[in-house]
Amino acid sequence: MITKENIDAYIDKIPPSPEILNETIALLRVGDLVKAAKVAQNDLALKSYLKSIVNKPIYGFKNEVSDVGQIFGILGVSLAQQSVYNYMISLLNPKKWVLFKLNSSLFHDLQANLSKKWENILKHLGCKDTNVYAAITLLSASIIVAEALFAQKEENVALLRSAKALDYNTILVRLCGMGLFDICGEIAQKWDMHPKIAQIIQAASGVKPSEDNEINNFGKWMHLLLFYELSQPEFIAAGLNDFVDFQPEYINDIYEDFASLMEIA
Amino acid sequence: MKAVVKDGIAVFSPQGFLDGNSSNAFMSLEDIEAATHIKSDMILVSLKKVVFFNRNGLDIFVKLFAKIRKKNQAVVGFCDYDRKKYEAIKKFFHDELNFSLFKTLEIAHLFSPSFKNLGKNILLYSGDKSQRSAMAIELHDGGHNPVVAQSFEEFTAKAANKNAYDYIIDSTFLGQMGQKVAARVTGNAIIYTITSFLDADIGENFNIEYHNNSLNVGFRLFIFDAYKVISMNIHALNFFSKLASSGAEYNATICFVGMKFDKTPLVFKETMEDAGILFYEQMDDILQNKELLKELGASSASNIKNKRVLNKETVSELPKFIDATVVTLEMMTNAKAMKEAASIHSLSIKDAKGKIASSIGYYGDMDGMIVLVFPEGIAKKACELLIGESTDDAELVLDTLAELVNIVGGRIKTLLADEAISVNITLPRTYQDIESLMEVVANRKGVQVDLSFNGDKFLFFLTR
Numbered sequence: 001m002i003t004k005e006n007i008d009a010y011i012d013k014i015p016p017s018p019e020i021l022n023e024t025i026a027l028l029r030v031g032d033l034v035k036a037a038k039v040a041q042n043d044l045a046l047k048s049y050l051k052s053i054v055n056k057p058i059y060g061f062k063n064e065v066s067d068v069g070q071i072f073g074i075l076g077v078s079l080a081q082q083s084v085y086n087y088m089i090s091l092l093n094p095k096k097w098v099l100f101k102l103n104s105s106l107f108h109d110l111q112a113n114l115s116k117k118w119e120n121i122l123k124h125l126g127c128k129d130t131n132v133y134a135a136i137t138l139l140s141a142s143i144i145v146a147e148a149l150f151a152q153k154e155e156n157v158a159l160l161r162s163a164k165a166l167d168y169n170t171i172l173v174r175l176c177g178m179g180l181f182d183i184c185g186e187i188a189q190k191w192d193m194h195p196k197i198a199q200i201i202q203a204a205s206g207v208k209p210s211e212d213n214e215i216n217n218f219g220k221w222m223h224l225l226l227f228y229e230l231s232q233p234e235f236i237a238a239g240l241n242d243f244v245d246f247q248p249e250y251i252n253d254i255y256e257d258f259a260s261l262m263e264i265a
Numbered sequence: 266m267k268a269v270v271k272d273g274i275a276v277f278s279p280q281g282f283l284d285g286n287s288s289n290a291f292m293s294l295e296d297i298e299a300a301t302h303i304k305s306d307m308i309l310v311s312l313k314k315v316v317f318f319n320r321n322g323l324d325i326f327v328k329l330f331a332k333i334r335k336k337n338q339a340v341v342g343f344c345d346y347d348r349k350k351y352e353a354i355k356k357f358f359h360d361e362l363n364f365s366l367f368k369t370l371e372i373a374h375l376f377s378p379s380f381k382n383l384g385k386n387i388l389l390y391s392g393d394k395s396q397r398s399a400m401a402i403e404l405h406d407g408g409h410n411p412v413v414a415q416s417f418e419e420f421t422a423k424a425a426n427k428n429a430y431d432y433i434i435d436s437t438f439l440g441q442m443g444q445k446v447a448a449r450v451t452g453n454a455i456i457y458t459i460t461s462f463l464d465a466d467i468g469e470n471f472n473i474e475y476h477n478n479s480l481n482v483g484f485r486l487f488i489f490d491a492y493k494v495i496s497m498n499i500h501a502l503n504f505f506s507k508l509a510s511s512g513a514e515y516n517a518t519i520c521f522v523g524m525k526f527d528k529t530p531l532v533f534k535e536t537m538e539d540a541g542i543l544f545y546e547q548m549d550d551i552l553q554n555k556e557l558l559k560e561l562g563a564s565s566a567s568n569i570k571n572k573r574v575l576n577k578e579t580v581s582e583l584p585k586f587i588d589a590t591v592v593t594l595e596m597m598t599n600a601k602a603m604k605e606a607a608s609i610h611s612l613s614i615k616d617a618k619g620k621i622a623s624s625i626g627y628y629g630d631m632d633g634m635i636v637l638v639f640p641e642g643i644a645k646k647a648c649e650l651l652i653g654e655s656t657d658d659a660e661l662v663l664d665t666l667a668e669l670v671n672i673v674g675g676r677i678k679t680l681l682a683d684e685a686i687s688v689n690i691t692l693p694r695t696y697q698d699i700e701s702l703m704e705v706v707a708n709r710k711g712v713q714v715d716l717s718f719n720g721d722k723f724l725f726f727l728t729r
Contacts (some may be wrong), residue, residue: 001596003599156592156596159596160651162267162270162675165276165652170653174477175650228281228282231281231288233289233290236291241279242266242278242280248314248315250667259317265319
């Protein structure tokens with residue numbers, strides 16, 4: 001159905017990150033928001049993406065924010081870097097979603113929701129590491145990868161899943177020995193993202209806990225956040241609720257803390 | 266959301282958080298409509314991967330349960346939860362707990378009439394005395410040996426000796442149980458359990474589709490376990506007489522075991538005997554008598570009605586059948602298939618040793634049966650995607666092979682539907698050796714196609 005060769009071909013086809021984005025990220029890494037904004041505004045698609053994201057209701061700005069310098073200033077270094085990475089991931093979006101009932105706008109909503117809530121979580125955990133902030137961006141890439149690999153196999157997958165409740169990650173691991181989150185790790189490597197980002201994503205899969213306690217803890221919070229978000233009606237309707245397997249035992253020890261932070265009654 | 270149906274139990278598996286907002290999205294109107302048409306003994310919602318729920322979140326499923334019960338009387342409820350979730354559900358619905366709660370899916374299987382492994386030693390406890398009795402009766406009726414703990418202290422003391430029991434049941438509640446006629450398979454015989462007063466409702470409660478499927482697949486012996494029948498009226502008599510007549514063209518035998526006629530007119534027995542129904546006092550009179558079993562047909566599952574020649578229609582659709590099989594096997598093994606040879610004759614298998622098989626029938630605008638014969642090693646490989654690891658558990662491989670052939674059947678149904686040919690598929694069957702397969706297909710002509718995957722050979726056979 002899907003072979004390791006298909007996966008390799010998919011990863012090969014992922015373009016290197018554009019020069020403007022590399023430069024923007026490099027400037028954000030050294031904390032130069034002004035210069036980063038100047039570079040970023042030359043990419044009109046990035047500018048438009050940033051504008052659409054920060055003006056979503058979840059960011060809570062009363063007046064429309066449209067200038068890239070203003071956007072970066074409001075977001076700060078960590079969130080600005082996170083937003084640029086989110087944009088890079090969105091470049092992988094398919095022209096038309098087939099497997100999942102998504103569109104660009106809904107996918108951007110998911111990215112924005114995950115990013116904003118991840119920010120709240122990291123504030124709660126007292127984390128200021130910009131790479132940990134950026135890690136959440138790679139989580140939504142797993143959805144794009146699943147769409148890309150399985151869209152042409154929709155009928156096969158439906159038949160298989162009528163016989164056994166298998167998620168896309170498990171199917172891929174069983175067929176090719178490589179899962180969605182491994183592929184996300186490859187994307188991170190290709191785009192020179194910090195190694196910590198791929199490590200957190202692996203842990204967030206819920207099936208590959210990290211031996212590093214700190215990374216593992218971020219993985220747990222991210223895993224639970226993913227399923228909190230995928231339990232929202234619009235994402236259930238999009239068919240995302242069971243695209244990967246939720247591991248309640250993995251997040252057991254942080255659930256109460258999470259529920260309290262998210263004000264789950 | 267779609268349910269996965271296995272061994273007569275359909276399971277929905279939502280993940281994450283279930284509240285008033287999300288639950289409606291889990292079950293669209295189409296999903297609800299489809300769920301009410303599921304043909305299974307039980308329809309359950311697994312809470313294994315639900316980390317949070319509230320009453321509003323469960324409401325949509327409880328409403329679904331009511332719709333299903335109205336339509337087909339399957340057992341409905343939740344499963345796979347811990348003590349905390351169990352208490353929460355009971356608190357939310359304490360006045361209207363019409364559905365069942367099974368601590369695990371495994372426990373639910375014990376209460377399913379389709380459960381294959383009977384005679385299990387089961388320790389059970391419920392704080393509610395009537396529940397304890399209800400569970401014990403159901404388990405006993407299902408052929409198990411329940412041990413009821415009368416107090417929590419007794420339960421914890423007995424449960425400490427885990428080796429003494431195959432299963433330990435607590436945090437379980439039986440709501441309205443199914444009123445369908447329970448069916449189970451023993452070798453090549455199908456045993457239906459009927460109880461109390463038999464009247465016109467038998468027509469509603471007996472799964473005639475399952476029975477017809479069983480005939481199509483090749484079962485010939487049907488035993489009605491009637492120990493607990495108190496009496497029957499003329500409507501039930503007519504039903505059984507018709508059932509016997511319709512089975513006659515398949516050369517099927519219907520037996521009643523343990524039926525008493527002290528409250529049923531003796532003339533009914535004579536009428537039923539005239540229709541070809543046989544009566545026995547004890548189940549073992551049949552099941553332990555190999556000669557009798559052979560005579561009644563349980564050791565030979567072939568049937569006269571199905572001994573028909575291949576027709577033009579079947580041959581013209583042959584590529585679709587092969588395609589469905591090849592594509593499914595390619596999907597399962599990630600290997601490319603090669604067709605090596607095709608010919609029309611009776612099934613011929615070289616080196617029968619170490620081979621297993623599965624079959625599935627289809628009926629409707631066309632009818633016939635597909636048989637797949639695998640060397641054990643290839644069967645294991647083909648099932649690895651569904652099992653998740655390589656295994657030497659022969660029973661697990663056979664079970665999974667049934668799922669695999671079911672996928673092939675589902676694909677054939679879809680391919681034929683594209684050409685406006687409507688067929689239904691039967692329950693899949695598996696054969697642990699070629700000898701038992703040959704009892705079904707011996708002397709039947711069909712199309713035999715030898716296929717290979719990366720040099721691994723297996724055999725496809727299509728017959729009528």
